[in-house]
Amino acid sequence: MADKNSFGPLKDVPFTFFSLECPVCGQVNEYKKIKSGAFVEAKIDTDFCPQERIWTFPENQNLHPYLFLLLTCEKCFFTREAEGEFLEWKKDENFTSQILPVQKPKHLQFCRDKNHLIFQLGSNLDVSQYPQQSLIIKLLLAIADEKLKDDPSDFKIARYFLMMAWVFREQERPSYPAAATPKSNSLNKQLKAFFEAQQNYSGQLRRLKKELEPKSNKMGRALSDLTEQDELKIKCLKWIEETQATFDFLNHWLGKLENLVAQEKQSKSKINPQENTFSKKYKNYPNFTALLKKLKENQPEIALNEKESLELALVYYKKNFQGLDILGKEIQKAQTGYLIGELSRRVGDHSTALQFFDFSIKQTQELLQDEINVDYNVALAQKINQLAQQQKNLIG
Ligand SMILES: [Zn+2]
Structure with a gap:
């Protein structure tokens, strides 16, 4: 018992x-x-x-x-x-x-x-x-x-x-997520901190550059007209650009590092085809x-x-x-219809899939429009309708 x-x-x-x-x-x-x-x-x-x-x-x-x-x-x-x-x-x-x-x-x-x-x-x-x-x-x-x-x-x-x-x-x-090791967790945390710091710095640099950038009317002036202050600004801007390039470079390598950490984590969770239990x-x-x-x-x-x-x-x-052509089983029929559509789509039978998705969409629409008959789960009807539309669109 x-x-x-x-x-x-x-x-x-x-x-x-x-x-x-x-x-x-x-x-x-x-x-x-x-x-x-x-x-x-x-x-x-x-x-x-x-x-x-x-x-x-x-x-x-x-x-x-x-x-x-x-x-x-x-x-x-x-x-x-x-x-x-x-x-x-x-x-x-x-x-x-x-x-x-x-x-x-x-x-x-x-x-x-x-x-x-x-x-x-x-x-x-x-x-x-x-x-x-x-x-x-x-x-x-x-x-x-x-x-x-x-x-x-x-x-x-x-x-x-x-x-x-x-x-x-x-x-x-x-379907279960890989058990995250303390090491990979710590690596991920540090990488995240790096990315954030890097984004902070490059944001500040962008703002600084914007402030220093010469106004458009000054752009066309001859070099001889440049004041000492302007020259300093230009030097500064050049330095900022170089620093930005360094940041881009850093970003690139951080991205690579992040990929490596993700790959390492994945290799632990993935069942190798040779290791498939059924073989x-x-x-x-x-x-x-x-x-x-x-x-x-x-x-x-x-x-x-x-x-x-x-x-x-x-x-x-x-x-x-x-066997579901029974009054009161409309929602069940819509759900089973959706499932037949989705399973047909998964095995590659697209014409059956479309036929059943269309049935399911029509059936749920009718249910949702019928204000007198409210003896069904409205949320379920909406969910089936949305799923049927979404999965139908995958077939195109
Ligand atoms: Zn027995």
């Missing part, structure tokens, strides 16, 4: 523990739940992918929240999202009397069948040794179990494939992709990378979109 202290103070651990009986095999599993505030996500991508995840405790920095979101039974691999309904599944009448009787016998058979995807996924799961790869396996298990239902949720399957795309994306481009040896396979390829031989709905995950997400979001 969900721990009531989950939202309590962080203290020194970011997790609470709880146990939950597997509805399929009866095993009582111990799970961890992330405490509220254990990490923050500072940004969100245009396909709603959370970015820049920062954990309160630096030693957790490599943990992914999905590891705790997807609950997998240790014994039979049955996987479901840690949503309220599942945490209280015994009280969920619809689940116990309608869904479980269909899902349970199929899952029990498939989790023991060496030729079935569920056994193959479950037996290759290894959260402690391979957390990133296990995220993909857990998502594939959740999809496989969802598909065992009489009436699988297209929305859930679409979302799991989208989450999978985000996991693949994070492998390529880690490292995985159990008995040369790498994780090799395992996925093997699974894909019998099950076409396995994604090998971000693009394939997005394409599969699109298949299910489009199915889900068809």
